[in-house]
Amino acid sequence: MARGAPPFAESALRVSENSVLTTEWLAAHLGGPNVRVADASWYLPQANRNPRAEYEAGHIPGAVFFDIDAISDQKTNLPHMLPDAVAFASHMRKLGIGDSDTVVFYDGTGIYSSPRALWMMRAMGHQKSAVLDGGLPKWRREGRSLDTAPPGPGSRHFTPRPVAAIVRDYNAMRANVESKTEQIVDARSGTRFRGEEQEPRPGVKPGHMSGAINVYYADVLNPDGTMREAGELKQLFTARGVDLNRPIVTSCGSGITAAILSLALERAGASGTALYDGSWSEWGAREGAPIATG
Numbered sequence: 001m002a003r004g005a006p007p008f009a010e011s012a013l014r015v016s017e018n019s020v021l022t023t024e025w026l027a028a029h030l031g032g033p034n035v036r037v038a039d040a041s042w043y044l045p046q047a048n049r050n051p052r053a054e055y056e057a058g059h060i061p062g063a064v065f066f067d068i069d070a071i072s073d074q075k076t077n078l079p080h081m082l083p084d085a086v087a088f089a090s091h092m093r094k095l096g097i098g099d100s101d102t103v104v105f106y107d108g109t110g111i112y113s114s115p116r117a118l119w120m121m122r123a124m125g126h127q128k129s130a131v132l133d134g135g136l137p138k139w140r141r142e143g144r145s146l147d148t149a150p151p152g153p154g155s156r157h158f159t160p161r162p163v164a165a166i167v168r169d170y171n172a173m174r175a176n177v178e179s180k181t182e183q184i185v186d187a188r189s190g191t192r193f194r195g196e197e198q199e200p201r202p203g204v205k206p207g208h209m210s211g212a213i214n215v216y217y218a219d220v221l222n223p224d225g226t227m228r229e230a231g232e233l234k235q236l237f238t239a240r241g242v243d244l245n246r247p248i249v250t251s252c253g254s255g256i257t258a259a260i261l262s263l264a265l266e267r268a269g270a271s272g273t274a275l276y277d278g279s280w281s282e283w284g285a286r287e288g289a290p291i292a293t294g
Contacts, residue, residue, distance in 0.1 A: 019118065019263060020227055021130045023139050026104055030061060036101045037063040039136070040117035041108040042080075042256065044200075054108055058146040060139060064095045066105065066117050068256075079254040080116075082167065082277050085160035088124050098156025099126075106132035106139070110225020115259035119275055125161025131263060134226040168249050168276045170286065176249065177210050177290060184212040185242055187252035187261045188280065195293035200253070204284035207291040209251070215240050217257035220264035233268035244270045251276040251283075 029035050039059050041051035055065045071091045073081040082088075097103055103121060105114040114131045121129040132139070140146070168176070176182050186208055191197045193214040195206035208214070219236060222228055228236070237244060248270055252258035255277050262273045276283075283289050 019130050019266060020133045021104055022133055023142055023144065026060070026132055026139075027144060034098075034101045036097050036103045037061075038066040038095070038097070038103055038105050038117065039063045039107070040066040040068060040105045040114045041136075042068045042113035042116070043109075046200075049108070051108065056148065058148055060106065060136070061145055061147040062151055063106075063147075064097070064151055066095065068113060068116060068120075071120070078278050078282055081255070082120060082123055085124060085162050088120070089158045089160045092158035093155045096151065096154040096156050097158055099159050101156065102128040102130070104130050104132055106135040108136045110135045110137050111221055111227055111260060111263075113256055115263040116256045119166070119259040119262060123163055123167050125163050126158075134224060137225055165272065166274045168274050170278055170282055170289075173209065173249070173251075173276055173283065174289070180211055182247040182249045182274070183242060184209050184276075185237075185248055185250050185261055185265070186212045186214050186280075187217040187250060187257040188214070189216055190214055192253075195291075199280065199284055201281055201285075204281060205291055207284070207293040208280075209283060210290055210292045212251070212292075213241050215242065215261060217252065217260045220260060227264060227267065230267050230269065233264050237265065237268055237270075244268060247272065247274075249274045249276055251279045253279055254281045255279045 037060050039055045041054060043049040043051060052065055068080050071083060071088065073083045105117040107114040111131060114135060118129050118131050186193050192199065192206065193208045197206065199206055215237065220228055220233055234244065242248065248265060250258035250261040250273060255275065258275050258279055262275050265273045
């Protein structure tokens with residue numbers, strides 16, 4: 001443990017209050033009781049990157065590989081949808097993640113897919129979870145140690161407690177578009193949001209949900225892949241027309257970058273933000289779903 005670091009039990013309790021942890025925090029607590037690390041890297045096909053191969057080539061010591069595509073609902077053609085509670089719990093037990101564990105997620109981009117894993121854990125009721133600020137790139141830049149060995153075998157008991165309040169489905173979004181009860185914040189690029197370019201998935205129409213606000217996910221990040229500070233994020237969202245005191249649902253292409261906005265909104269002071277799991281992959285492909293452009 002690093003000099004001056006708080007005891008493991010005490011610091012673990014604080015994770016639910018600080019969802020973005022520094023590399024210094026993780027280095028000080030790595031290998032501590034009930035601290036688990038998970039590589040949740042995921043990339044778009046055009047990135048030509050293999051997250052599992054990269055994990056095997058070098059990962060933070062003790063990290064397990066949290067496969068976002070595998071830990072998903074296998075009964076739908078929509079990408080990486082949240083699985084049911086039983087399936088999710090089974091995956092967590094096999095990864096050696098248990099009820100008493102604090103889980104720190106990271107990814108190979110900086111902050112990209114790790115917030116999705118964080119949201120999944122919270123949707124299953126596990127609050128002691130966080131994202132590593134700057135992810136593996138920052139860890140590498142600082143010259144911190146990596147490992148190629150898989151973590152030792154071990155299964156822990158994981159009890160899912162689904163939190164429906166932070167998950168939205170198609171029907172809820174249809175109702176919301178009509179009622180405008182919740183603000184919709186879309187994380188896609190401006191050109192995709194406005195319908196000026198074709199969507200990458202076949203059969204998905206361009207555009208956005210009526211009344212949605214566009215905040216490109218990259219705008220909440222610093223150039224080095226870390227997340228912007230709370231004050232900056234508050235100014236950004238307010239400038240884009242997002243009321244942090246009203247209910248918010250985030251959306252994107254397939255539910256990955258929406259989670260980045262959810263994390264940034266939390267850091268900016270919003271509470272109770274939900275995420276549309278099917279996102280534009282579902283909405284843009286559904287017959288009769290109202291679509292706006294411009």
